[in-house]
Amino acid sequence: MRKLILAAAVIALPTNVALAESYTIDPEHTFPNFTVSHVGFSTMHGRFNKSSGKLALDAAKKTGSVEITIDAASIDTAFAKRDQHLKSPDFFNAGEFPNITFKSTKVTFTGDKVTSVDGDLTIMKTTKPVTLTVTSMKCDVNPFNKKFACGFDANGKIKRSDFGINYGLPAVGDDVGLMLEVEAIKD
Amino acid sequence: MTDLLNFPEVQSFVLPLLAALLVGAIAHRFSFAQRGIGMIAGFIVTVLFVNGVELQPLTAARKIVILGIAAAIVGAVVDQRGARWHGRPLYFAVLSILASAWVMGVALLRKNGLELLTAGAGIAFYTAWVTYWLDRLSDQELRATSATVSLGLGTGLAAIIGSSALFGQMGIAISAASGGVLLLALLQMQNKDGAGCVLTLPAGILLGLIGCTAVAFANLPWTVLAILSLIPLVARWLPVPTHWQRWPQAAFLTVSTLVVAGLALAYAWYLAGGSSYS
Numbered sequence: 232m233r234k235l236i237l238a239a240a241v242i243a244l245p246t247n248v249a250l251a252e253s254y255t256i257d258p259e260h261t262f263p264n265f266t267v268s269h270v271g272f273s274t275m276h277g278r279f280n281k282s283s284g285k286l287a288l289d290a291a292k293k294t295g296s297v298e299i300t301i302d303a304a305s306i307d308t309a310f311a312k313r314d315q316h317l318k319s320p321d322f323f324n325a326g327e328f329p330n331i332t333f334k335s336t337k338v339t340f341t342g343d344k345v346t347s348v349d350g351d352l353t354i355m356k357t358t359k360p361v362t363l364t365v366t367s368m369k370c371d372v373n374p375f376n377k378k379f380a381c382g383f384d385a386n387g388k389i390k391r392s393d394f395g396i397n398y399g400l401p402a403v404g405d406d407v408g409l410m411l412e413v414e415a416i417k418d
Numbered sequence: 419m420t421d422l423l424n425f426p427e428v429q430s431f432v433l434p435l436l437a438a439l440l441v442g443a444i445a446h447r448f449s450f451a452q453r454g455i456g457m458i459a460g461f462i463v464t465v466l467f468v469n470g471v472e473l474q475p476l477t478a479a480r481k482i483v484i485l486g487i488a489a490a491i492v493g494a495v496v497d498q499r500g501a502r503w504h505g506r507p508l509y510f511a512v513l514s515i516l517a518s519a520w521v522m523g524v525a526l527l528r529k530n531g532l533e534l535l536t537a538g539a540g541i542a543f544y545t546a547w548v549t550y551w552l553d554r555l556s557d558q559e560l561r562a563t564s565a566t567v568s569l570g571l572g573t574g575l576a577a578i579i580g581s582s583a584l585f586g587q588m589g590i591a592i593s594a595a596s597g598g599v600l601l602l603a604l605l606q607m608q609n610k611d612g613a614g615c616v617l618t619l620p621a622g623i624l625l626g627l628i629g630c631t632a633v634a635f636a637n638l639p640w641t642v643l644a645i646l647s648l649i650p651l652v653a654r655w656l657p658v659p660t661h662w663q664r665w666p667q668a669a670f671l672t673v674s675t676l677v678v679a680g681l682a683l684a685y686a687w688y689l690a691g692g693s694s695y696s
């Protein structure tokens with residue numbers, strides 16, 4: 232009987248995995264961007280230049296998952312001195328906490344489209360739930376490299392103080408806008 | 419009032435100075451510790467404003483604070499027992515190396531090969547150097563406090579140039595609090611036991627580690643630390659006419675060591691490209 236259950240499990244496992252298509256994040260087309268108020272004068276834009284991760288999608292079951300790891304030291308605000316400061320212990324402390332991670336907990340579909348991704352964002356060992364609203368998504372063959380890919384744009388909002396990034400508050404804004412541009416190539 | 423307490427200048431200069439004056443004066447009056455205890459009191463006040471009381475996640479900065487407080491307790495016990503055993507500075511230097519391993523170990527282990535070796539050796543050496551030479555000054559109150567005023571200011575401002583306001587404020591707080599102890603040394607009766615380990619041990623470990631973390635986690639070139647490392651030596655060997663009053667002696671020692679700090683800062687500023695941002 233035990234052997235029978237085991238055999239059934241072995242047969243069933245590849246079937247389930249096969250339904251969920253697995254993708255690897257394309258670092259050349261995946262950039263987590265952010266915005267933050269600078270003393271109320273203007274909105275500063277920045278992004279992280281290096282990220283990696285996995286994406287899984289099962290359109291039939293309307294399930295999926297996203298895991299992205301961001302290199303904190305790859306922060307880029309188009310001004311080297313500010314980037315150095317942002318990497319320092321005053322902000323992201325990239326020397327001690329080299330990675331920022333996002334792991335989805337729920338992917339919501341409306342019809343055939345993914346409309347939001349709930350997940351846990353971890354910055355400097357502090358994890359908080361974040362909801363990303365997916366504004367566009369496409370899965371198709373990339374005409375340039377002929378590989379099947381999925382991509383999406385998503386945005387969300389966090390408070391940096393929730394993650395212990397308190398330097399410069401309240402002059403430098405607490406509310407941080409997140410805009411993700413993600414592309415992933417099918418494995 | 420609350421707005422005033424948010425100013426970095428108040429948090430890392432005015433408050434630690436006042437705390438050091440108050441705690442140091444009380445300690446001296448009631449003889450429960452050397453007045454050098456005012457240094458760690460001032461430092462703690464700044465930390466409470468800058469970092470709060472949170473210990474998680476246990477970052478290098480928070481480990482440094484814990485070690486500073488622990489070192490002050492050890493220093494106070496050593497002072498109370500009048501312990502002046504042979505080789506004490508060397509013993510404290512070894513302790514500071516263990517402290518630096520705890521603070522920097524995780525970040526260091528991400529490096530490999532030669533980089534790991536040079537960074538680890540550099541951090542251990544600088545922390546041990548500062549701890550060793552400051553302990554050698556513990557029985558000379560004016561020289562010890564002049565050294566910690568200048569080394570604290572130099573380390574703090576250099577950390578700010580190296581892009582870390584957090585470590586900058588911590589260093590400046592040690593300088594301001596040491597200034598408070600120095601003022602007490604001039605206003606109160608001379609202390610025959612000197613500044614005591616309660617000042618020199620935590621100052622050595624704190625300033626050694628703050629300097630190293632500013633290099634490792636911010637953007638401070640290690641060559642700036644090489645210049646700052648001369649401060650305890652200048653404070654120890656600078657000839658000061660013994661017939662001078664204590665005020666001019668203190669002023670001479672402090673200005674002389676501040677010149678070394680100034681050189682380090684000018685070099686840091688030059689290496690940083692001579693500009694700032696806001």
